[in-house]
Amino acid sequence: MNYAIIVAGGVGSRMGHDIPKQFIEVEGKTVLAHTLENFEKHPMVHAIGVVCIDGWLDQVLDYADKYKLTKFKWVIKGGNTVQESIRNGVEKLKDELKSGELKDKLTANELNVIIHDGIRPLVDSDVLTDVINTCEKYGNGVSSLPYNEQIFVVADEISTTSYIPRETLRRVSTPQAYKLDKLVWAYDKAFKEEIGIYGSSYTNTMMVELGERLFFAKGSDKNIKLTTPDDLEIFKGYLNGRKQG
Numbered sequence: 001m002n003y004a005i006i007v008a009g010g011v012g013s014r015m016g017h018d019i020p021k022q023f024i025e026v027e028g029k030t031v032l033a034h035t036l037e038n039f040e041k042h043p044m045v046h047a048i049g050v051v052c053i054d055g056w057l058d059q060v061l062d063y064a065d066k067y068k069l070t071k072f073k074w075v076i077k078g079g080n081t082v083q084e085s086i087r088n089g090v091e092k093l094k095d096e097l098k099s100g101e102l103k104d105k106l107t108a109n110e111l112n113v114i115i116h117d118g119i120r121p122l123v124d125s126d127v128l129t130d131v132i133n134t135c136e137k138y139g140n141g142v143s144s145l146p147y148n149e150q151i152f153v154v155a156d157e158i159s160t161t162s163y164i165p166r167e168t169l170r171r172v173s174t175p176q177a178y179k180l181d182k183l184v185w186a187y188d189k190a191f192k193e194e195i196g197i198y199g200s201s202y203t204n205t206m207m208v209e210l211g212e213r214l215f216f217a218k219g220s221d222k223n224i225k226l227t228t229p230d231d232l233e234i235f236k237g238y239l240n241g242r243k244q245g
Contacts, residue, residue, distance in 0.1 A: 051086070140212075
């Protein structure tokens with residue numbers, strides 16, 4: 001079974017709006033609603049849960065009803081950090097296996113959990129498919145792309161004397177998928193030992209810090225994270241291109 005956790009817990013101060021960026025309307029629909037519809041339409045996604053910023057949970061419930069999201073199962077409050085929010089979603093799924101809708105239906109090792117940023121509304125179907133298939137084959141799958149720019153190491157404020165060969169680098173983002181039992185173990189250990197949970201840490205970086213090997217799945221340059229007003233304009237451009245196409 002493939003269960004998506006959509007993370008929509010951010011404030012989005014860099015976007016310059018007075019509401020969280022996942023709730024900004026684009027072409028008559030919020031960013032989060034665009035994201036949720038991509039998962040609703042994918043045949044390999046069986047259920048969807050949302051971890052949401054406090055004060056906006058009712059809006060997510062409204063979306064589920066308005067856009068007839070039949071795979072939507074729940075929305076819960078996020079934490080103070082992205083890692084706390086993801087852990088809340090993992091704990092919710094663990095509870096679902098113990099006493100909720102999933103009780104006695106499957107084990108934690110049989111449940112693939114797809115983690116995705118609610119502000120990445122342009123995730124392709126084939127990217128989702130490959131992430132799920134990679135997770136099923138290897139135990140995890142992370143959306144990734146080659147790094148096409150040169151990376152230089154800072155020597156001081158104005159110069160460099162070394163670089164990192166780009167052939168040794170990959171850009172990793174969401175969607176990414178893991179077996180639920182591995183996620184439960186990882187978040188329990190990480191929060192107890194304070195490993196990979198602060199700053200810009202995410203599930204993928206936390207897993208590596210815990211000694212886990214990650215497996216690359218397909219990525220897409222189109223799968224941008226909406227962080228700034230320029231990103232929002234790019235998203236609008238993609239939507240307009242679809243209409244004209």
